Amino acid sequence: MSKLELLPAVDVRDGQAVRLVHGESGTETSYGSPLEAALAWQRAGAEWLHLVDLDAAFGTGDNRELVREVTRAMDIKVELSGGIRDDASLAAALATGCTRVNLGTAALETPEWVAKVIAEHGDRIAVGLDVRGTTLKGRGWTRDGGDLYETLARLDTEGCARYVVTDIAKDGTLQGPNLELLRNVCAATDRPVVASGGVSSLDDLRAIAELVPLGVEGSIVGKALYAKAFTLEEALEAVSP
Numbered sequence: 001m002s003k004l005e006l007l008p009a010v011d012v013r014d015g016q017a018v019r020l021v022h023g024e025s026g027t028e029t030s031y032g033s034p035l036e037a038a039l040a041w042q043r044a045g046a047e048w049l050h051l052v053d054l055d056a057a058f059g060t061g062d063n064r065e066l067v068r069e070v071t072r073a074m075d076i077k078v079e080l081s082g083g084i085r086d087d088a089s090l091a092a093a094l095a096t097g098c099t100r101v102n103l104g105t106a107a108l109e110t111p112e113w114v115a116k117v118i119a120e121h122g123d124r125i126a127v128g129l130d131v132r133g134t135t136l137k138g139r140g141w142t143r144d145g146g147d148l149y150e151t152l153a154r155l156d157t158e159g160c161a162r163y164v165v166t167d168i169a170k171d172g173t174l175q176g177p178n179l180e181l182l183r184n185v186c187a188a189t190d191r192p193v194v195a196s197g198g199v200s201s202l203d204d205l206r207a208i209a210e211l212v213p214l215g216v217e218g219s220i221v222g223k224a225l226y227a228k229a230f231t232l233e234e235a236l237e238a239v240s241p
């Protein structure tokens, strides 16, 4: 069986690595230097880093220089997320040398542009499907953006390479992933799915790893690592086949 990829998360707000609850601005817990956090995950054996510019996502500025510094310091693959919505922000993100970017709001608000950049950049573009129930959320997860399955069908037709699926109700809560949502999305698309939000234990990761045959390729892990529910080394061991 293929192994589940793990993507430890570094979410950046105002220059600090933070975790939010339900992705809500104002719920930050700070964990210090984003570069130190990213280097720690790399030293622990991560093959991927999930790096989010929360200020860019919320429209409260950006951490573009810092994100570039962190990405350039990594020897591992980097997925960049947060506020990538137009040619300038996409060019800046891709120029960091990241492996791929994650588009969220743009996929809801400017679908023609997203179809164009998918055609241009192929699997360097993933789309984040961030949902409450089956309603997609954009603009830092604050604004309704349509139906999950209608949007998924459209993006499939446009050739989207992969989806990062977050149940916002679970994100940053340590309440476990929404396995039913992941199963439903996998049933609706033949593209790989990266799970995000809610991982709390090694058993959660093992449960997500059971969905690899259905199309789940990876899992983002944030809060659980910062809260020391387990180490990244333990997590990597738990999901190795």
Ligand SMILES: O=C(O)c1ccccc1NCC(=O)[C@H](O)[C@H](O)COP(=O)(O)O
Residues within 6 Å of the ligand: 009, 010, 011, 019, 020, 023, 024, 050, 052, 054, 057, 081, 082, 083, 104, 128, 140, 141, 166, 170, 171, 172, 173, 174, 196, 197, 198, 199, 220, 221, 222, 223, 224
């Ligand atoms: O990714 C975004 O663009 C984003 C926008 C607004 C709020 C949060 C956002 N991302 C959060 C993440 O990607 C988390 O790092 C990830 O879901 C980890 O969740 P958890 O394991 O529950 O801490």
